[in-house]
Amino acid sequence: xxxxxxxxxxxxxxxxxxxxxxxxxxxxxxxxxxxxxxxxxxxxxxxxxxxxxxxxxxxxxxxxxxxxxxxxxxxxxxxxxxxxxxxxxxxxxxxxxxxxxxxxxxxxxxxxxxxxxxxxxxxxxxxxxxxxxxxxxxxxxxxxxxxxxxxxxxxxxxxxxxxxxxxxxxxxxxxxxxxxxxxxxxxxxxxxxxxxxxxxxxxxxxxxxxxxxxxxxxxxxxxxxxxxxxxxxxxxxxxxxxxxxxxxxxxxxxxxxxxxxxxxxxxxxxxxxxxxxxxxxxxxxxxxxxxxxxxxxxxxxxxxxxxxxxxxxxxxxxxxxxxxxxxxxxxxxxxxxxxxxxxxxxxxxxxxxxxxxxxxxxxxxxxxxxxxxxxxxxxxxxxxx
Amino acid sequence: xxxxxxxxxxxxxxxxxxxxxxxxxxxxxxxxxxxxxxxxxxxxxxxxxxxxxxxxxxxxxxxxxxxxxxxxxxxxxxxxxxxxxxxxxxxxxxxxxxxxxxxxxxxxxxxxxxxxxxxxxxxxxxxxxxxxxxxxxxxxxxxxxxxxxxxxxxxxxxxxxxxxxxxxxxxxxxxxxxxxxxxxxxxxxxxxxxxxxxxxxxxxxxxxxxxxxxxxxxxxxxxxxxxxxxxxxxxxxxxxxxxxxxxxxxxxxxxxxxxxxxxxxxxxxxxxxxxxxxxxxxxxxxxxxxxxxxxxxxxxxxxxxxxxxxxxxxxxxxxxxxxxxxxxxxxxxxxxxxxxxxxxxxxxxxxxxxxxxxxxxxxxxxxxxxxxxxxxxxxxxxxxx
Numbered sequence: 137x138x139x140x141x142x143x144x145x146x147x148x149x150x151x152x153x154x155x156x157x158x159x160x161x162x163x164x165x166x167x168x169x170x171x172x173x174x175x176x177x178x179x180x181x182x183x184x185x186x187x188x189x190x191x192x193x194x195x196x197x198x199x200x201x202x203x204x205x206x207x208x209x210x211x212x213x214x215x216x217x218x219x220x221x222x223x224x225x226x227x228x229x230x231x232x233x234x235x236x237x238x239x240x241x242x243x244x245x246x247x248x249x250x251x252x253x254x255x256x257x258x259x260x261x262x263x264x265x266x267x268x269x270x271x272x273x274x275x276x277x278x279x280x281x282x283x284x285x286x287x288x289x290x291x292x293x294x295x296x297x298x299x300x301x302x303x304x305x306x307x308x309x310x311x312x313x314x315x316x317x318x319x320x321x322x323x324x325x326x327x328x329x330x331x332x333x334x335x336x337x338x339x340x341x342x343x344x345x346x347x348x349x350x351x352x353x354x355x356x357x358x359x360x361x362x363x364x365x366x367x368x369x370x371x372x373x374x375x376x377x378x379x380x381x382x383x384x385x386x387x388x389x390x391x392x393x394x395x396x397x398x399x400x401x402x403x404x405x406x407x408x409x410x411x412x413x414x415x416x417x418x419x420x421x422x423x424x425x426x427x428x429x430x431x432x433x434x435x436x437x438x439x440x441x442x443x444x445x446x447x448x449x450x451x452x453x454x455x456x457x458x459x460x461x462x463x464x465x466x467x468x469x470x471x472x473x474x475x476x477x478x479x480x481x482x483x484x485x486x487x488x489x490x491x492x493x494x495x496x497x498x499x500x501x502x503x504x505x506x507x508x509x510x511x512x513x514x515x516x517x518x519x520x521x
Numbered sequence: 522x523x524x525x526x527x528x529x530x531x532x533x534x535x536x537x538x539x540x541x542x543x544x545x546x547x548x549x550x551x552x553x554x555x556x557x558x559x560x561x562x563x564x565x566x567x568x569x570x571x572x573x574x575x576x577x578x579x580x581x582x583x584x585x586x587x588x589x590x591x592x593x594x595x596x597x598x599x600x601x602x603x604x605x606x607x608x609x610x611x612x613x614x615x616x617x618x619x620x621x622x623x624x625x626x627x628x629x630x631x632x633x634x635x636x637x638x639x640x641x642x643x644x645x646x647x648x649x650x651x652x653x654x655x656x657x658x659x660x661x662x663x664x665x666x667x668x669x670x671x672x673x674x675x676x677x678x679x680x681x682x683x684x685x686x687x688x689x690x691x692x693x694x695x696x697x698x699x700x701x702x703x704x705x706x707x708x709x710x711x712x713x714x715x716x717x718x719x720x721x722x723x724x725x726x727x728x729x730x731x732x733x734x735x736x737x738x739x740x741x742x743x744x745x746x747x748x749x750x751x752x753x754x755x756x757x758x759x760x761x762x763x764x765x766x767x768x769x770x771x772x773x774x775x776x777x778x779x780x781x782x783x784x785x786x787x788x789x790x791x792x793x794x795x796x797x798x799x800x801x802x803x804x805x806x807x808x809x810x811x812x813x814x815x816x817x818x819x820x821x822x823x824x825x826x827x828x829x830x831x832x833x834x835x836x837x838x839x840x841x842x843x844x845x846x847x848x849x850x851x852x853x854x855x856x857x858x859x860x861x862x863x864x865x866x867x868x869x870x871x872x873x874x875x876x877x878x879x880x881x882x883x884x885x886x887x888x889x890x891x892x893x894x895x896x897x898x899x900x901x902x903x904x905x906x
Contacts (some may be wrong), residue, residue: 231548290878364817379805384855412853418763419749427863434750468797469747469871470769478812479879486854 137322143169152177152283153320158245161407163390166439166446167218168249170313175320175429176223178283178292178355182340185458186316186324190306195345196273205324209310212264217305219330219442220410221337224360224380227388230476237484241286243366245448248408250443253328255309259302266291266357267346273298275326276351277338286354294336294360296329296381297345300348305330305414305442308341309356325336327514330442331413332484333380337361349377356360362481369482383412385472388466394493400500405452407491408466409435409446416467420447423461427474427490433462453497459494463489524705533626537562537668538705548775548791551824553634553832555698560705561608561632563668563677563740565724567766568601571701571709576693579656580730583651590709593696597641599727602690604715604827605795606633609745609765609773612773612872615861619775622695622869624670630773634794635828638713640694643729652683652731661736662712664722671757678738678900679745681723681766683716683731690715690799690827695725712741716798718765718871720745735764747866754867770857771873772805772849774833779878785885788838792876793829794820794849801852805832806847812859812875818847838882844853847876 145155147348156174168494186205194200203211226247228240237372241412283292300306306327309412310317317323322339327335335355349470352374361377387409409417421430433447467472473479476489530540540639541559571590588596592903611632647660661680666676685691692713695702702708705733707724716719722742735741737759746762748754772794777783793804818832832847850856858864859876 193829362803362850364806365815378850378852378854380854382853386855387540418747421749430750464745468765468767468769469765470873471858471864473856474863478859479856479896 139175140171140318141175141320146244146246148243152179153181154241156243157249157410158259158393159388159390160393161246162246162249162408163446166436166443167248167313168442170315170318170321170430171202173249173251173312173321174223174247176225177184177281177335178285179281181319182229182280183319184280184324184340189324189342191325191342193261193265193306193344195276195347195486196268196270197262197346198268199264201265203261204366205310208308208325208422213305214254214258215257215307215326216252217256217307217330218252218439218441219305219328220248220250220444221328221334221385223412224333224335224418226483229490230489231487234477234480237407239483240484242443244394245390248444250390251312252314253307253309254314255307255325255328255377256260256310257304257309258306258327259304261308262301262346267298269316272348274347275349276345276347276353276356277336277341278353279338279340279344280342281340283354288359290354292336292338292355293351294356295347295351295353296336297333300329300332331382333360333383336381360485361483362484362485365480367481367482382411384486384488385411385415385466385470386464387472388491390461391491392460392493392495395399395477396495397497397498398453400453400455400497402450403447404450405431405433405460405462407462408446410444411464414441416441417445417464418443418467418469419465422449422466423465424449424451424458425461427463428460454456455497455499458495458497460493460495481483524560524673524701525556525623525703525795526560527704530849531629531631532883533628538566538627541628543610543793544630544773544775545779545781547634547793548831551635551697551821551828553636553705555563555700555706558706559608559632559638560635561610561669561719562666564666566704566794567665568704568723569665569709572716574709574727576710576727576729578646578650578729578865579870580661580732580871581653582647582657584649590646590695593641593646593693593710593869596865597645599639600642600689600692600825601639602692602715603635603637603824604690604712604713605633605635605829606713606719607768607771607795609720609870613869614882615874615877616809616869616872619865622867625869629779630775631660633829637697637699638692638694639696640692640710640713642689643691643693644689646693646729647686647731648705657733659732660662661730661732661738662721662724662726663728663730663738664725665712665727666724668739672743675739677723677740678736679723680711680732680736680738683720685714685717686756700878716767720746721766733877737877744868745870746868747870750867752867765870768795769871769873770796770800770849772847772857773876774845774878775883777845777878777880781878781880783838783880783885785838785882787835787895788835790818790845791831791833791849792818793831794846796849796851799826802830803852804850805830806850807834807836809836809843811844812846840884843880843882844849845878845880850864896899
């Protein structure tokens with residue numbers, strides 16, 4: 137593919153390049169390999185050699201400045217954060233079963249991945265620029281990639297509240313899993329906003345503006361918003377609906393996959409849970425009877441509070457159709473809505489309904505070659521090479 | 522009643538005094554009158570004249586101190602915060618329809634009220650005591666009221682994270698709606714922790730302890746926790762389940778009341794919405810067809826981000842049974858779970874399912890004396906005198 141990506145990615149669009157890994161390969165470990173990490177783009181990748189990259193910091197700052205790659209990477213302390221990025225459209229496929237969503241990709245279970253990001257704290261850069269500390273300000277990011285889907289056509293951008301921008305987890309990152317940030321993921325330098333929808337982690341960032349209100353960029357003012365179900369997204373006004381920012385409490389089932397055929401007997405279910413914007417996961421429940429009764433999954437520890445918690449549970453699968461359901465509770469005792477039908481919205485964002493996959497359990501077979509990938513026991517799942 | 526409370530409170534217990542106003546009287550305005558504000562207690566009220574009240578600040582502080590009422594009220598800047606307090610058991614009645622919860626009061630719609638609190642910032646008092654600023658510390662509150670329901674019997678207490686305790690909205694309050702804090706609400710001085718379950722706003726506080734972990738008090742370590750549905754609360758170990766802290770996104774319908782008989786014609790529905798711990802409300806949806814279709818309610822502004830948003834919507838009521846449903850969305854695009862059945866927990870806490878009331882719409886009658894209170898139009902609802 138020329139992008140350093142594994143061959144089994146599910147490609148929704150070639151240009152802009154939008155692709156997700158099969159859910160089950162995400163279950164192999166907390167950190168997602170570079171060749172597996174999902175790709176969500178709105179335009180063609182810009183090609184910016186590090187020595188040509190610049191970022192301008194301007195707006196409500198005392199000392200507007202322009203940083204080169206050299207100045208950014210050598211002039212500020214480097215910090216690492218393990219953080220999960222999630223596309224706001226992840227799990228849209230379940231919303232599409234409720235009602236069509238024209239013009240939007242049917243992201244399934246894989247528009248989510250986790251990396252160790254390394255870079256400078258955005259707060260340090262804003263401080264170097266003498267940022268104004270008034271309440272209620274926003275920090276807007278602009279990038280050079282032009283998005284044909286925007287109306288009018290424009291370069292990609294977005295913004296976050298200044299209070300979030302000043303938090304220690306928000307980086308201008310130039311490394312991903314100890315490698316130079318790949319071009320496909322925003323290299324040489326991108327914003328990483330842990331706990332927020334992926335759309336705010338602007339790739340190839342070239343301008344950072346401190347300003348009184350949110351960005352007026354199409355992707356902040358019009359897209360990435362929850363509209364009421366009856367709204368027409370084509371005629372919605374800028375600012376209509378609820379702007380997406382911090383992630384909702386969510387979880388998903390990665391193994392087995394939707395529609396998998398699995399042998400009767402012990403079945404280990406794998407998935408992730410994430411509470412959004414730094415909250416913790418209190419519990420993950422798994423049901424094999426559609427949510428009537430629940431068992432608690434085993435939660436793996438997370439490297440940071442910005443990273444997903446992988447979980448697993450072994451149940452006894454009996455032959456016939458089987459519905460697997462999962463739901464997470466955060467550390468304040470809140471849990472997820474039940475049904476995608478109640479969450480359907482015209483742009484298909486932020487589906488955080490109970491996770492549900494349907495599988496078929498086959499009578500026990502002595503022939504392991506009958507098994508599809510999704511039924512492999514954990515020990516056979518290997519990190520992608 | 523000798524407690525300065527209106528006669529129509531629904532009294533669940535006389536001692537400890539536990540009582541809630543009828544839901545519809547809460548709809549009359551953002552601020553709840555003192556005689557209407559709900560009462561949730563675990564023991565007999567202590568009688569502490571202001572001149573005898575003391576609070577001890579101790580634990581991980583450089584300069585432990587004891588403050589008199591005079592020192593607290595004259596030695597620190599006074600701040601006002603309009604904040605809603607909610608009992609974690611509010612809306613338990615809906616959980617009781619799912620499955621019984623022995624030993625717990627059937628709070629309906631009224632274990633929530635809003636006041637303007639005035640007092641000193643807890644942060645200022647902790648700073649005066651030279652609080653240790655390590656990450657992860659907690660601030661425990663103790664009070665003199667002894668709770669017979671605790672095991673073993675003990676005085677009431679609880680704790681909050683130090684990071685919350687240092688937030689500007691957390692007060693040691695001595696005034697409520699510009700009156701001296703009534704004894705029934707924790708006077709002369711109580712803690713007010715906006716955005717958290719009411720149980721952490723400890724009344725008649727006498728000890729504040731900065732410590733490495735949460736309080737070991739019965740009401741922090743054992744009660745006020747979300748246990749899995751299958752757990753036995755009588756044998757749960759300390760620390761089991763998810764400790765309740767910041768409130769979940771929630772809303773309720775206050776007018777009309779459950780089971781009300783209303784005349785056909787225009788019906789104005791009133792309710793509240795609150796996102797918990799300072800988040801905003803993005804939208805409130807109301808449905809008259811069980812959640813199949815929704816209309817957006819009109820949201821009243823709130824005085825502070827710690828106060829509920831009252832909302833209303835006028836619909837056309839046609840004769841026959843009618844189910845009214847409401848749900849709120851917060852300003853990050855998250856919404857509430859659908860059904861109390863999925864939220865049932867052994868102690869009956871934190872029900873934040875879609876609000877739902879059943880009413881009967883009578884064919885239009887010219888005789889207004891047929892109307893029950895819940896069907897009065899808004900203009901007839903008066904603040905309690």
